[in-house]
Amino acid sequence: MCGYVGYVNFGNEELLNRATQVIAHRGPDNQSVFWDTNQRIGLGHRRLSIIDLSNQSNQPFWNEDKSLVIAYNGEIFNYLEIRKELQNKGFGFRTNSDTEVLLKGYEYFGESILNRLNGMFSFVIYNAKTKSFFAARDHLGIKPLYFYHNNQSLIVASEIKSIIASIDYVEPDYKALSTPIHFQTAPETGFKNIKKLEPGCSMLFKNGELKIKRFWQIEVNESDKKTFNEKVEELDGLLQDSVKKQMLSDVPIGVLLSGGLDSSLIAALMQKGTSKNVNSFTIKMGANDLKKQGIVDDSFYAKQVAEDFGFIHKEIHITPNIIELLPKMVYHLEEILVDPAAINTYLISDLAKQAGIPVLLSGIGADEIFGGYRIHRAMSAFNQWGPLINNKLVKRTSAIAKNTPESLFMIPKKYTRWFKKICFLLSIDQDRRHIFAKDAAFVPSEWKKAFTSDFNFYDLNYPSREVEIFRQQDAEYLNKLCLSDALLYLPNHNLNYLDKSMMAASIEGRPPLIDYRIVEFAFRCTSSDKINNGQQKYILKEVSKRYLKANIINRPKAPFAAPLRSWLKTDLKEMVFDLVTEKNIKKRGVYNYDYIEKILKQHYSDSADHSQFLFRLLMTELWFNTFFDNKI
Structure with missing residues (x-):
């Protein structure tokens, strides 16, 4: 895990060094810079050493004839297989790093190397012969890639702050800031003219022209003829292989353990695949905070799983100096991302850093692709039963709900909020319901009151993307819900804060449940594979029965929350x-x-x-x- 900055026809070596130093937290082990004064082209890199710890693997990294140089952030989990393939074609290697494999893979295969990669990556390669810059971001958007394009100049970077440190003037993007949701949706960042490359995309910059194209996308195909048991076997094999691949490291590895289904399954597969001690980390909230937030105590289940598998387990009690910590998190998140889970992630990562564990596996992503959120079950029910409800009744009830105060007699506020939300969702067409399903989303009437913006609500990036997904996809409604979350919520919210919060503590986070092969598998599943008789993540739970106790598999779902x-x-x-x-x-x-x-x-x-x-x-x-x- 690292960070980089790249300039094309921009700046100077001193500025590049400063922009690289700004992201020192992403790579505390080394800083190196390449600069070509004549071409005004350069790459800066900060390294967090994970694979091949020698200085030979520092970046920017050149090929033998100095025609290609790479700056790269992430891990290629199948690099040993690609290395062997390249060796069979006559390539030699002077390091044991995945960086050299990626560069030489590009040297031989060109852009099609992307079709061979299994990993989390964001990289840029400068070709000195063609005077071109090629960059790419992994399938799901686990690793970030930002860019600033101004006429003949280009800046690419792992973090926005490197771009801000490079340019003279930055201004807010008011249309992006007017989003009804609590995060920014690619390519928007909240900063005018600073964009983020969408997941599964590459970009080529040559002769002042920037071209972006997609190398991978999720295809929904529910016509898989395999039996359910055959699918369970396939998923089990994919999960085992993904966790095995993502445990590849030359430094100690641990796990973010909430005690929920997803992180517990990863923990079980880690224990199965190694004879070494596994370190697990979890967060604990006070009883009063749990009550106010309306959630269960994860730490009880996490401790049970850790004891079952003999892990070295550490808990952190969430009592931070939030007044000091919040500005720091805003600095590291860069985009306005309104979720205190980012704070939890940073605190656990900092604990892991103190314990000398620089890599943590995370269970993030399974909810999005396997239908694990409560809203997936609720929205599926709306879609099934909504058409049977009398339209006049819906309109009357919605009118009542709109004017119902949250504080109503002795009824807990969360129930009145649910009632109001359900009535509103039933009153609009199904192509637009998911826009407003998330707790922090504004409905158009409230959005108009809250914001000074004079933009049309459905012209904003997030609503327009949501509607496009639901109208273009020919799929079961639940798979549309999952697809929307996989394309919008997962990369722009969850993976965004996972990367930024963990890298703030110089920790690498790896999410094995969204290996792109598992994601492709999930969208070959039917709705009944995902939610069956009200049981969510049904197929994942069937696999989990082979590794986990029933009380972990069937425990109530709890969000990764903080006492907000x-x-x-x-x-x-x-x-x-x-x-x-x-x-x-x-x-x-x-x-x-x-x-x-x-x-x-x-x-x-x-x-x-x-x-x-x-x-x-x-x-x-x-x-x-x-x-x-x-x-x-």
């Missing part, structure tokens, strides 16, 4: 009122202060719970302060 509601009423309350002010809101020009004032009063009088939106307001103000009020 508690923080906003205690530690963060003063920060909210210091930063979310009329002066700041009007200065930034994103939100309508009259609406914000109402939200603040409702939340702090306990008449409604606006935790998610208040956290978004706080993160937005900290984002402006970090990247616009203070130059990196």
Whole structure:
């Protein structure tokens, strides 16, 4: 795991060195820079040594005749097979790194090397003969790739802050900031003219022209004739092989263990595949925080799994100095990504760093592709039963729900929120329902009140992409839901914070459940393979029965949450009122202060719970302060 910066017809060696130093957290083991003064082309690289720890594998890395040079972030998990194939074709190797295999694979196969790679990667290769830059991002978007293209110049980087450190002026992208969802959707980042390459895509920059094309995409094919038992066998084999491949390392490896199905299954397969001690890490919240957040205690189950497999287990109690930590997380996340799970991930990663474990496997991604979110089950039910409900009844109930306050008699707020959300979802067509299904999403009427934007709601990136997916795909409704999450939510939200939060602590995160072969398998499954008689991730649970105890497989699903509601009423309350002010809101020009004032009063009088939106307001103000009020 590393970080890089690349310049084409831009800057100088001193600036490149500074832009590379900005991402030192991504690679604390080495910094090296290549610079061609005549061509004004250069690559800077920060290295976190994972495979082949020798200095010979430092980057930027050249081939023998100095015609190609690479800067690369990630891991190629099948590099040994590709290395052997290249050796059979006459190539020699001077290191044991996957970097050299990737570069020489490109030298021989050209762009088609991408079709041979199994891994998580983001890289750029400069071809000195053709004076061209070639870059690519892995299938699912596990590793980030940002770029800034201005006429004849190009900057590519692992993180936005390297681009900001390079250019004279940066400004907010107000259309992107007006998104109804709580994260940015590629290619948008929230910064004007700074884009992120979409997953499964490559880009070629030559003679000032930038061309982007897709080398891989998810295909939904529900016509697989295999029996369910045959599919279970196939999935078991894929999972075992993926975990085995992702345990390849020259440094110690551990696991992010929540005690849920996904991380526990990974833990079981890790234990099966090694005779070495496995380190596991989990997070624990206080009883009062668990109650306020409405979630179960993961740490109990994580401890059980660790004891079952004889792991070296460590817990961190989530009592951070959130006032100091939050600005740091905004700096590392770069995009406005409103999810306190990023804080949890950083804290666990920092604990692993202190324990000397620089690589952690994560169970992230299975919910998206196998139908594991509660909303998948709920939305599937809406789709099945919604047409049977009388339209007049839906309209009347929706009107009642719209005017129903969250604080209603003795009814817990979460139930009134669910009632209001269900009524709204039933009132709109199924192609648009998923846009509003997530807790933090704005419906059009509230969005119009909250934002100063005069854009059309359905012209915004996230809503338009959602509608496009649901209207173009010929698939069962559940697979459309999963596809949307795999294309939009997974790379732009979950994988984004996984990479940024872990790299902030100089830790490499690996998600074996979204090996691209497993993703392709998941979208050959039918809806009944994923949700069967109300049981979610059905096929994954069938595989898990071979490795895990029943109480782990069947335990209630719990989000990877932090005590956000508690923080906003205690530690963060003063920060909210210091930063979310009329002066700041009007200065930034994103939100309508009259609406914000109402939200603040409702939340702090306990008449409604606006935790998610208040956290978004706080993160937005900290984002402006970090990247616009203070130059990196």
